[in-house]
Amino acid sequence: MAEFSLAGLEEIIRQSAGEDDMAGVAESRDVTFDDLGFDSLALLEIVNRIERTYHVKLPEDDLTAVRTPNALVAFVNERLKESAA
Template identity: 50%
Template sequence: MRELTYEDLMEIIRRCAGESDEMAQTADARDIPFAELGYDSLALMETASMLQRDYGVELPDETVVDIDTPRALVELVNSRLGSAV
């Protein structure tokens, strides 16, 4: 399975939650907390659900709520992809 990129993640978030005003004004938000980007826990749960479906990785709710930045979520998904092989 291919790795998740930052660009892939942001497209999934946009599909799940739309593009927030903060996100629209930020060229690269890899290290900006999701809350500052305008995404709440519901948006992250929907994103995690889509990531599980599209990438086949298990992302428990309690793990997802602890992820605070896009970079951390990409790294988590990719680490789980590596261990699933």
């Protein structure tokens, strides 16, 4: 099973948002996406790329509680564990 990491999130953010300055996601892992300047459309693109790259379904209803990079990494890893079982 592949594990999703903050480095993986940084790469997906670069690919989807073109944010070269997001190399600091690891340092901002507990800052909300809103405070980092990501709107709902940017987050939707990031989630879509995660789903395609990691072959995992991330239910939109469950994503509403995911507010930080750290929470997103944990959420994705939990879904990956569930899909591997």
